[in-house]
Amino acid sequence: MLTNYTIEGFENIQYQGYEALFYIQSKLRNLYKLYGYHQISTPTFEMYDLYAAEESIVSDDLFKLVNHQGKVLTLKPDATLPITRMAAINHKDPREIIKFSYLTNLYRNFSSPEIIKKEETQMGVEYFGNNNPECDGEVIEIAINSLLKCGITDVHIDLGHVGFINHLLNSLNFCDRLKGELFQLIENKNIGDIAEFLEKNLVDKKIGHIILRLPKLYGEPKEIFEEMLSMCINSEMEEVVQTLKSVYRHLEEIGLGKYISFDIGFTNAMNYYSDIIFKGYIDNWGEPVLNGGRYNHLSEKFGIKRPAVGFSVDILKMMDYMDKNALLPEDNRSKTAILYDCDSKVHAYKLADNLRTKGESTELFILKVDPIAFINSQSHNELYKHTRFFLMEKNHLKVYNGKDFIEIKEEML
Amino acid sequence: MKIRFALAKGRVAKKAITLFHELGYVFPDYSEKSRKLIFTDTTQSIAFFLVKSPDVPVYVATGAADIGIVGRDVLLEHPADVYELLNLNIGRCKMCVAGIKNKSLPPGKKLIIGTKYPKIAKDYFCQKDQPVDIIEINGSVELAPLLGLCDLIVDIVESGATLKENGLEVLEEISSISSRLIVNKVSLKTKTKAIKPIIGKFDAQQSFPER
Numbered sequence: 001m002l003t004n005y006t007i008e009g010f011e012n013i014q015y016q017g018y019e020a021l022f023y024i025q026s027k028l029r030n031l032y033k034l035y036g037y038h039q040i041s042t043p044t045f046e047m048y049d050l051y052a053a054e055e056s057i058v059s060d061d062l063f064k065l066v067n068h069q070g071k072v073l074t075l076k077p078d079a080t081l082p083i084t085r086m087a088a089i090n091h092k093d094p095r096e097i098i099k100f101s102y103l104t105n106l107y108r109n110f111s112s113p114e115i116i117k118k119e120e121t122q123m124g125v126e127y128f129g130n131n132n133p134e135c136d137g138e139v140i141e142i143a144i145n146s147l148l149k150c151g152i153t154d155v156h157i158d159l160g161h162v163g164f165i166n167h168l169l170n171s172l173n174f175c176d177r178l179k180g181e182l183f184q185l186i187e188n189k190n191i192g193d194i195a196e197f198l199e200k201n202l203v204d205k206k207i208g209h210i211i212l213r214l215p216k217l218y219g220e221p222k223e224i225f226e227e228m229l230s231m232c233i234n235s236e237m238e239e240v241v242q243t244l245k246s247v248y249r250h251l252e253e254i255g256l257g258k259y260i261s262f263d264i265g266f267t268n269a270m271n272y273y274s275d276i277i278f279k280g281y282i283d284n285w286g287e288p289v290l291n292g293g294r295y296n297h298l299s300e301k302f303g304i305k306r307p308a309v310g311f312s313v314d315i316l317k318m319m320d321y322m323d324k325n326a327l328l329p330e331d332n333r334s335k336t337a338i339l340y341d342c343d344s345k346v347h348a349y350k351l352a353d354n355l356r357t358k359g360e361s362t363e364l365f366i367l368k369v370d371p372i373a374f375i376n377s378q379s380h381n382e383l384y385k386h387t388r389f390f391l392m393e394k395n396h397l398k399v400y401n402g403k404d405f406i407e408i409k410e411e412m413l
Numbered sequence: 414m415k416i417r418f419a420l421a422k423g424r425v426a427k428k429a430i431t432l433f434h435e436l437g438y439v440f441p442d443y444s445e446k447s448r449k450l451i452f453t454d455t456t457q458s459i460a461f462f463l464v465k466s467p468d469v470p471v472y473v474a475t476g477a478a479d480i481g482i483v484g485r486d487v488l489l490e491h492p493a494d495v496y497e498l499l500n501l502n503i504g505r506c507k508m509c510v511a512g513i514k515n516k517s518l519p520p521g522k523k524l525i526i527g528t529k530y531p532k533i534a535k536d537y538f539c540q541k542d543q544p545v546d547i548i549e550i551n552g553s554v555e556l557a558p559l560l561g562l563c564d565l566i567v568d569i570v571e572s573g574a575t576l577k578e579n580g581l582e583v584l585e586e587i588s589s590i591s592s593r594l595i596v597n598k599v600s601l602k603t604k605t606k607a608i609k610p611i612i613g614k615f616d617a618q619q620s621f622p623e624r
Contacts, residue, residue, distance in 0.1 A: 156603050189601075192500030192593075215498075219605055261602060281599045286476020287494075288599065 009110070009118030015383070017319065020328045021121070024315050025103060027149050028123050032101035035142055037125050039101045042082035048072035050081060054301075056271050061108050075107035080272070080295065080310060083126050088302035091128075098128040117316070124292070124312030128299070131307040133246040136276050136294060140251060143280055143290055143311045144259050150318065151327040154283030158218075158263045161244055161276050162293075164228070165267060167236040168210060172203060182211075183267045189215035207233070218263035221248050228264060247276060272298045278311070282321055289317045332386065337363045339371050340392040348392040351410065367393075375400060414607045416459045416600075419478035421466035421487070425592050428503045429482045433461070436614045459611065467491050470595065479600035479608065485590045486569055490530045496601055499594040499615055506571040508533060508587040513558055514580050518565075527554055527563035534567040537587050555579050 013021060029039065045065075051074060052059050063075040076082065079102055087098050103123045110116045123146075127139055140157060147155045165186065169179060178201065185194045191212065198208040210231050217224060217231075225245060232238045244262070251257055266277070277293030292311025299306040322328045336355055340348035348364060355362040365374065371391050378384045389400040390408075398405035420426040433440070438454040440461075453460040464472060469483035470493035481495070484504055488497065508530070518524065523544040528534045531549045538545040550557055554568045555575055569590055570576065570583060594615055601608055 154603070158602055188495070188497050189596075190497040193497070215496075218602065219609075261605070263602070281603055283603050284476070286474070286597055286599055 009116070011117070011119075016331075017323075019331050020319050020323060021315065023329060024150055024318055024322070025123065028146055028313070028315070029101070029103070031142065031145055031149050032123075032125055035099075035125075035138070037099040037101035037127075039103070040083070040086065041102060041104065042076070042079070042086055044076055044105070045073045046076050046082060048074045050085075051077060054081065054272065056081075057108070061110060063107050063109050076104065077106055077108050079104050079106065079122060079124065079312060080126060081298070083310075084128075084295075084298050084308065085302045087126070087128050087306070087308075088299050088304045092304065094129065094304050094306045096129050099125065100128075101125045120314055121316050122312040123315055124290075124310060126308060126310035128306050128308045130309075131296065133243065133250050136247045136309055137250040137254070139292060139309050139311055140247075140260075140278060141254065141256060143278070143292060143313065144256055146290065146313050147280065147282065147318070150322060152282055152318070152321065152325075155259050156261060156281040156283070157259050157278055158266070158281065158288075159221075159244070159247070159260055159276060159278045160263050160266045161240050162267060162273050163240040163243075163275060164237055164264050165214065167234060167240065168207065168214075168231075171207065171233065174201075186211070186214050186265050187267050189265060191215050214265045217265050219261060221257075221260060221262050224262040224264065243275065274298075276309075280311075280313070285317075285321050287317070289314055289321070333361065335361045335363070335384075335387045336390065337365060337384070337387050338390045338392055339365050339367050339374060341367050341394065344392040344395050347395050351392070351397070351413075355413065363387075367391075371400075371405065414604055415453070415457060416480060416604065416607050416611060417478045418459060418461035419469045419472040419481040419483075420461055420463050421469050421481075421483045422463045423466070425466075425482055425484060425504050426463055428592075430461075432615070433459075458607070470495060473595050473597050476597050476599060479597050479604060480611070481595045482592055483595065484569075484592050485588075486530065486533070488593060488595070489588070490532050493595075494598065495595040496598055497593050498596050498601075498612060501592045501594055501615065504590070504592045506569045506590050507583075508567065508590055509570045509583045510537075510565055510567055510585040510587065511555075511570065511576055511581050511583050512565040514582045524565055525563040526565050526567055527557035528567040529554055530567055533587065537567070555581060 032039070048062065048064055051057055051062060057077050062077055065073050067073055083100055083102060087100065091098055101124065106120045106122055108118055110118060125139065125142055127135055144155055144157060169182070174182065182194070182197060185197060194212060194215070198211060203211070210233065213231060217227060225241060228241045229238070232241065248257070248260060251260055266279070272295045273293040274296045275294035278291065279288040280290035281288050290311055290313035292309070294307070294309040296307040299308060338348050338352055352362045352364050367374070375389050391398040391400065391405045397408055397410050399408045420429050430443070438456070438459060440452045440454050442449055443452045451460055451462045466483055466487045467490070469481040470488060470491055472478040473481040473495050474493040482501065486508060512518070523546060525546045525548060526534050526538070527548050527550045529549070529551060531547050534545070534547050548563055554566045557563045558566055558581065559579060565584070567587065573583060576582060594612070596608065596612070
């Protein structure tokens with residue numbers, strides 16, 4: 001009896017898909033290199049404690065395993081944490097500028113909903129040691145270009161800042177549970193329930209009124225700035241507005257302003273983010289394809305004070321989008337297969353070598369059956385759909401024309 | 414740019430369609446008996462389709478629909494990554510725990526709960542540290558305790574008439590329920606210009622009277 005070994009949430013990548021994935025990877029690798037980023041890689045396993053202490057990811061969502069020493073390990077659920085640690089170990093001087101890029105698979109054991117993939121492939125960059133708005137701008141610029149360079153044009157970047165909400169809520173002295181609950185409501189723009197929540201928890205009327213305006217704080221940057229300024233209750237919040245202003249002004253100056261909109265009401269699941277955060281959307285695609293932000297305090301956990309900003313793009317989602325919108329190049333390179341008999345082995349191998357040197361994909365098959373029977377046996381095989389078949393019999397070369405083999409001069413190939 | 418609505422079949426859809434008319438949208442193809450699946454208004458600016466209520470958050474979360482109208486009970490039972498933008502205050506009722514009238518239950522004992530909403534029931538009793546076994550039932554939940562299938566039920570209660578007629582009573586209220594306008598997280602950003610005025614109209618009509 002055949003057993004079904006498919007695991008929910010994981011999938012194979014077919015050869016057509018892999019070709020597409022490789023296309024995206026090489027475009028992005030090249031892009032990141034041109035901006036001066038060095039590609040690195042970190043282990044697939046991480047210590048469970050690293051993530052448990054960070055509280056960014058619910059520990060139920062981690063794939064855990066125990067090694068031979070009894071230590072609890074986890075499949076890497078996030079790229080930023082290990083890369084920050086790597087930068088901290090190898091670069092002790094906090095003033096050093098470090099630019100890393102990566103390509104990695106990530107694993108999250110999401111309990112629901114069922115359609116979410118548990119294995120993701122991400123590419124991205126991390127920029128350490130620079131706290132200027134221009135540095136935030138560079139990372140956003142690369143994020144936008146990651147999509148543009150692959151032919152995706154309807155790009156939207158949603159820019160926010162975790163500080164605005166945090167500095168507002170700090171004045172309320174909520175416990176973590178209540179804060180989490182309120183964040184969730186703001187994140188889902190659930191205005192009706194926010195009002196109920198504020199009433200239940202006796203939030204000061206003035207602050208409550210400002211909180212209720214947060215979910216509507218999205219759209220055109222210029223309108224949002226005015227709105228934000230009128231909501232500030234302390235100098236920290238005013239600083240946040242200034243930071244966002246300077247990042248936006250920079251992006252506008254380098255001609256990327258049209259891609260940017262604001263949403264001050266979004267929080268991010270990863271609570272290591274300390275300043276700006278952003279998400280990237282494509283028109284008519286129901287979910288974000290990229291996200292990122294600044295995390296200025298994460299490196300302190302590894303002993304070095306070092307500001308940092310980065311982003312990652314989900315390249316499997318990109319692949320799905322590009323496939324649906326016919327943005328992927330078709331693989332129509334010609335392929336060759338040579339069938340040879342025992343007498344012609346040396347000659348056939350030489351010919352194949354010549355063709356491969358010219359860049360032609362060439363396969364060799366020794367003849368055990370009638371050549372036409374062999375070709376017919378592969379006629380339904382998608383992998384040999386665009387293949388030219390040659391026959392090398394007694395050192396004479398023939399080409400298959402769909403029916404028969406006809407003589408052909410080797411020089412004509 | 415056309416905005417697509419997913420509506421939960423039944424009372425909520427009827428109210429929503431009445432609301433569309435009041436907002437000035439005309440759907441020439443629509444009648445209650447129509448076999449068509451998608452209806453577009455004369456200005457080509459909105460289209461709606463009717464689906465089973467638990468499917469509404471699915472259509473909206475994946476972006477197949479931009480906006481959905483569905484009861485909060487469904488959102489609590491099938492959480493989805495969407496914006497729960499407006500409380501429309503229609504289809505108001507309460508999620509309750511109910512049981513046979515005047516029947517006392519031994520404290521601390523494990524209870525058997527019959528419900529259409531296993532997740533809501535589990536979350537509620539889990540938070541109270543009350544041990545329970547949950548049995549999922551798909552209709553006429555009031556029948557289950559009468560036949561001894563379960564001790565208590567968790568269900569939505571509107572007037573309480575069905576409970577009363579069958580000798581049941583509400584024991585605890587879990588939360589209040591009403592219809593919500595939910596929006597896909599990306600659509601709200603990429604189609605802001607088309608969606609904002611529609612939401613604005615719904616918002617202005619928010620407290621429209623129950624019919």
